[in-house]
Amino acid sequence: MPTLIESPHVEIMPNEINKPWSAKATLGLTLLIFILYFLVSIIVLGIAAGIEIATSDINSENMLEVGASISQQLALDGDFNAINYLLTALCLSPLIFTFANRKKITTAAAYLGFDKRPNRSTFINFNLAIFGYFIFSYFASSALSIQTPQSMIDIYNSTDYLWLLFIAVVLAAPIFEELLFRGFIYKGLASSPLGIIGSIIITSILFTLIHSGQYDLSLLIILFPLAVIIGLSRYRSGGIYLPIYLHFVNNLYSSVHMYLLMN
Numbered sequence: 001m002p003t004l005i006e007s008p009h010v011e012i013m014p015n016e017i018n019k020p021w022s023a024k025a026t027l028g029l030t031l032l033i034f035i036l037y038f039l040v041s042i043i044v045l046g047i048a049a050g051i052e053i054a055t056s057d058i059n060s061e062n063m064l065e066v067g068a069s070i071s072q073q074l075a076l077d078g079d080f081n082a083i084n085y086l087l088t089a090l091c092l093s094p095l096i097f098t099f100a101n102r103k104k105i106t107t108a109a110a111y112l113g114f115d116k117r118p119n120r121s122t123f124i125n126f127n128l129a130i131f132g133y134f135i136f137s138y139f140a141s142s143a144l145s146i147q148t149p150q151s152m153i154d155i156y157n158s159t160d161y162l163w164l165l166f167i168a169v170v171l172a173a174p175i176f177e178e179l180l181f182r183g184f185i186y187k188g189l190a191s192s193p194l195g196i197i198g199s200i201i202i203t204s205i206l207f208t209l210i211h212s213g214q215y216d217l218s219l220l221i222i223l224f225p226l227a228v229i230i231g232l233s234r235y236r237s238g239g240i241y242l243p244i245y246l247h248f249v250n251n252l253y254s255s256v257h258m259y260l261l262m263n
Contacts, residue, residue, distance in 0.1 A: 019191070020103055020111070026188025029099050030206075033092055033180065040088045048074055048084075076151060078159030082168035089176040096184050112183035113240030118233075123242065126233045130246050133229055134253060137222050146218050148261060156262050170255055174247035181207050182234040182243040190235075200231035226250060 021029065049070045074080045101108035109115060118126075140146075159165045181203045189199035204227035208220050215223065233242040 020105065021099070021188040023189050023192035023194055026185055026192075030180070030185055033095065034210075036095070037088055037092060040091050041084055044084045044087055045071055045074060045080075048080060076154040076158060078155040078157070078165050079161055081155055082159075082161075082165045085168045086172055089172050093176055093179060096179055100184060100187075111187055112179060113187070113234065113238075113243075116237065116239030116241075118237035118239065118242040122233075122237050126229070126236070126242060126246060127249075129229050129233075130226075130249055133226055133250075136225065140222050144218050146222070148258070149215055149219070151214060152258065153262070156258050162259075166255060170248060170251045173251060174244050177207070177210075178230070178240055178244045178247055182230060183240050186231070186234055196235050200228060200235065204228045204231050 020026075052070045052074075096112070097108045100111040103111060105111060106115070156165070185203050185206065186199050189202055190196050192198075194202065204224060207227040207230075208224045211223060212220060230243045230246050233246055234240065237243075
């Protein structure tokens with residue numbers, strides 16, 4: 001007659017895959033995304049400069065000098081910047097979803113905040129907040145005598161296809177940047193000992209710093225409150241839709257302002 005052998009008690013520890021990325025891992029993966037963003041942009045710039053050189057009658061002895069000059073021109077070209085940003089965002093967005101999917105709390109979409117929409121009162125309140133921010137930025141810019149950055153003027157002046165720049169700035173940028181900052185980074189930091197407040201502050205600082213190549217310090221100081229408002233909207237709404245919307249409204253306002261300034 002077979003005997004029953006009682007198996008020893010084994011304590012099963014919670015599966016780490018069911019927890020969000022830690023703060024350290026979140027920031028590390030974010031750094032990786034920043035590095036890849038830079039590398040993809042450099043590759044696209046190199047390809048574009050190579051095409052310009054190949055289609056031009058350039059002496060091989062002057063190729064390096066001319067190539068550097070062409071690269072500088074492309075860096076301030078509106079159409080190239082739009083194409084470069086769109087290609088980079090398309091390359092890196094799936095990577096963000098892949099990182100989120102590795103932590104199967106629910107789904108990658110839920111991890112990034114696509115599972116909740118803002119209620120009516122929250123939506124109205126943050127529309128008032130973004131309107132108040134526009135008033136603040138207008139008077140702050142006037143008080144500090146802040147001028148539109150020359151690099152931004154050059155980009156808009158060199159744009160032959162305004163609709164392409166519109167897609168990159170007004171549509172793609174809010175989606176991609178919020179996917180990273182108020183989606184991936186926010187989730188990891190908010191679930192860590194840093195908490196909600198720490199997550200909002202850190203994502204706002206990082207969001208402001210990535211624009212340091214476009215704006216000087218005075219503009220970055222004015223930009224920081226916008227980042228905080230968007231971070232608060234992520235917390236109050238519980239999802240990423242409201243941050244994307246507010247980012248879209250801000251970029252639309254800025255683009256229309258630039259268009260009127262150029263014309």
